[in-house]
Amino acid sequence: MSRSLTQVNCYILLSAVLIVAARGSAQSVDDDSYRNAYDGAIAQQSYDEAAVIAKMQLARALDAGNRDALSTATLYSDLASAQRLAGNYSAAQLNYETAVSAIEARTDRMNIALERPLLGLGETLLSDGRPDLALDFFARAVHVRQVNDGPHHIAQVDAIEQLGQAYAVLGDTKKSEAMATRLGVLIERHAATPVIAARELWVRQGGLYRLIDMPGMERAAYARAIEAGAAGEPGWVEPYVRTGESFLSEYLQAYVDASSQDELPDRKLLTDAELALREAIEVAYSDDGLHWQQKYRASLALGDFYSVAGNFSEARQAYSEAWKLLTADPAGLSRRAADLESTTLIWQPPINVDGLVLLEPGRMLDDGWLPDGRIKVSFSVNRRGRLSNIALLEISPDRHPRIEARIKEGLAGYVYRPRMSRGFTVDTAGLTIEFGFSVPSEKATEK
Template sequence: MMTPYAPCRRLACRALLFLWLAPAAVALAGGEPYGRDFAREGARWGEGGPPAVLVPPLPAAADAPPAAELAALRARLAALEAEGGPYAGGLEEPLAALGRALAARGRYAEAVAAYRRALHVLRVNDGLYGEAQKPLLAALLGIYRAAGDFATLDEQYPWFYRVYGNGQPPLTGLRLEAALAYQRWQREALRRDLGNGTRRLLALIDEGAELLDRVAGEPAAAWRARRDLALSQLRNLYLVGDLVAPPPEDYPGLRDPDPFQRNELFTDDPQEERLQALRRTAQGDGRRLLEELAAAAPDPEARAEVLVALGDWQQWHGREGAAREAWENAIDALKRAGRRERVAALFGEPRELPDNGVFWQPPTPAADAPRPVVAARFTVTERGRARAVDAETVSGRDSARIGVVRSLRRLRFRPAFADGAPVATAGVERFYEVYD
């Protein structure tokens, strides 16, 4: 079944210039990528990694077993190998225990070796896709992230996803969580510039659309699955708006396009042509995606949550009238549902957009150095723009405040609402952490 918000599978256009993180792309395609260079102090989003139900946290150093226990594990392994050989069934258990113990001590390379050997033993005895290897794969993902080895983490994620169903129905429970985690990782890999960005972004959009097709094809599919997959695809479209720059002739005043010379500027790469088509339709695709989701919502509160996301999407693209209409409809729906506390939580104060972490780069566990913190004071107008911005550096390099001030002036906000209408908010005070 073809979805109307997946044009990359049915549209083609002429060539493009694909430039990563080009400033003009932000100006023409979407708003400031909030969360990429700075965010409110202590901000956290689900984009920071898979849920703990799939990849539990690594054991703490305080839980590391004593040296005598490590020696006992190694002796047990040697005895099992002597009795049954290097691939004996049962070796995976002490190998995994050894891997956990080494990870707790921060000896990541040795822990990886133990877990990989445990996986090999399991695959020899139980097959390539046996259920028993799931916790071992999850532990490996956690170790690679803790060690900052994102290239190997990227190599391992497809296998992890495949063991959890590879996005095939039924998309419920851990299968759904794995599909969402895989999408999150692909977005993080794009932010980290791992591998071929063009191919990865296209594959991400295609996979997101296919997952939505599978859910739509199952009448009994839970609302949560459709909602979460749709919002995941929306984040993918946010990345399109930020990462794909228009071709030179789309920059006003840059030059007069010559149709007879135009092709000399481009590569005639079909993948890049598809990306340009996506860039030009991304705003409308995201709007239709959310409108269809809102129409299918099972109750007013669920519909309101989608309308908030729709308003944020429209606002980020500078469509202030459409954003206000969506937010007003969300407020009305929440009031009808008797959820005035949700109205206060969502619209009681201005909110930086996008408020979903799609541009956020999670800090690595090894990054212990404190980041600069900037205190800012400003007014957010009823149109969701920061004015009268003033800032000072609280800690770290003094120049950090300059970038925050410039970015705040370009940033788009969801304004505060009072009595169902947007209002200006003076004296907004925020502490921002700056990502060097």
């Protein structure tokens, strides 16, 4: 039995024993033990098990007649959070709504306890592909916080950030940028406050700018993150890595947008990306006490950069170092299986197929486009992360030689993180990918 599974089973067993025992013991002891068990399962990313623990504690509270207590509303939010993280969005939405109703029944519509389930509802709807509905809950969470603690309280950053993310998904760049600016104002205002993690907040602001394709502002936020705090703190490596990824992303986007050789982007962006990622490595390994996860983050990002840039020997070296870091700690083995023991797509240039719109599985069609068919392709990924043996297995409803040629040409530009085995990159055969394709509707054509 794996270490993580054993730990999770212990969490469930501990919670069950304590819930039974607590029927004749002090409430506070039971609550503390429940919280430890629940938080432990969440930390292990064992979300289904965390939901079981929350359900057991919730059942106990309901049996005791505490249906409308604020503590019971917290349990509903705990359950909903575990369900949301597990991808069970409908159940999560229902339990967050129950938490909101319980709090409003006990207090009023402006109680600070509402902030958590309101944010949870927004996050659930955003993850479920309904950003338009998420907006209202994020906005209300901001309002609740401001009513209780004033318009400049630092605790509202979570709601503001998520509001900005929802606007970005909806394509409202101006409003998303306004939220990013607002984040910066709050961070500046509270920068001297010891209790806030300024570095993390600047990184989060940079992430919001990334969503709306403002690389200059994004990197400025990461520069502020590097200035904040002290070396060796948690998250110390992250702004360096994000800076390198930003330069690389800007280069790749400019490369895609170029319509001729004369418009190709300046390779200085690649040089700057490499320098930032190399600095991340230097920072990560300069402190022996730094957690291995930060070293791993820097090594993996550097490997991905070199894979995209075509420097395969450097990529293999970086991936090998990442493998060693994950192998040295039992807690890293599950991460190794997910990140390195299977192929991972890291660069996906768009494929132009004579006016057809190719859509990856699960991606929603934009308004004005009608689904028309599907294309299934098989391929191999070599140890350099490049595709070979590309073959079209199926195009429905019709096959067309020109479409097939364009798809093969486009897929040849994909870059994968190659699969690793025993610390070495290896070839992987028998992979498939399926696209939907659509054609413009008459309505869209008229526009």
